[in-house]
Amino acid sequence: MNSIIKNTFSAATILGIFSLLGLGLTSFTFHKTETKIQENERLALLTNLKAVIPESLYDNDIVNDTLEVTDLNQDSTKPAVIYRARKKGEPVAAIMTVVTPFGYSGNITLLVAVKTDGTLTGVRTIAHRETPGLGDKIEIERSDWISSFDGKSLDNPSDTQWAVKRDSGYFDQLTGATITPRAVVGAVKNALLYFKHNQARIFSTTESTPEGGN
């Protein structure tokens, strides 16, 4: 009887020691890599932001000048991040993280950059699960379709033209994929409308959340 207790106890102790060792080693690695990982994420975000808005347009730290809103995306209550570009303190443009659930499979996440006069400086797809070879042409690496939004605004093309050609609109659809570009065009239009109606609120400095950005 005694030996059973003794065995159980020593087995438990050994298991405990290994848990602590594993924990110690992983937390050591975590601390060693933490700053590097944060830096990677910041750089990746900055690369994405640079793709939608030329660096010459702003002089603030856009990665950290963010605002979180909950009413930007349809069918999503998750807060959406808006990066605010300013030059000499004056608002220049807003880069909105737009999520649309109307893709062919799952959510499509876009970065939509709009200048204060309502024109788009650029749109990029940053995450999606569309069909490879068809719907994935919304990535800039695969096709320049996404740059057809450059310089567009709510008046150019006109309101009814903010659709894909299949829906008698202005924008091309992709070969073999209509649902995907339809979702993207709809999401960009929605973001433009949101920007038009909430511009003052987006740029109000009082709602600044400096700790955001991830």
Added chain:
Amino acid sequence: MFSEYSKIVKDGLWLNNQAFVALLGLCPLLAVSNTVINGLGLGLATTMTLVFSNTIISLIRNFVPDEVRLPVFVLVIASVVTMIELAMNAWFFGLYKILGIFIPLIVTNCSIIGRAEAYASKQRADKAFLDGLSMGLGFTFALVTLGSLREVIGSGTLFTKAELMFGEAATTWQIDVITDYSGMLLAILPPGAFIGLGLLIALKNIIDTKIKQRKPAHIQIPIQAAQEQ
């Protein structure tokens, strides 16, 4: 002594290949084998895990009571994988983003706990190390072969996005095997992975049969030659 080591290497790379023969770790094998670089990335991460977990488990095998050996093995493997995941996130960020969930999922690759339980927990550390290395490289070989097959048939390229692994200098490494190729969706999607793996296993079996047939033939030739004279 030497033959024992060479047997470990042969087993890992070919005779007991974890993907083609043991059919272990199919989930990552089928999911990330859509390009050569993705396959190579996950293959090397798996190899590192196998080398570390096998060596550590062999070193501690005499201190761990039988009753708790499996939880201890799982702990060791999970710690190793978490450390590799963090390291990849820090130094191979682009690749980490693409492989995503499949790096932490290396923990659940049955071939790792399989080698720990079947081999490393019973053998000396040097052999366990070599076993981990060979099994891992065998798995990488499978991933890269299937990856190149699917990449060529699916997109007509090879080594696309090599810069994710080898840095900026590798941006030009992409080879357009078939130019102006519209792509074949089936090869890129999951069913293509199953079909590709099936074909590769069939090919391996053909090669093995050929090798077997040739061996007795070698012995017969001198006898026939002698009769003719």
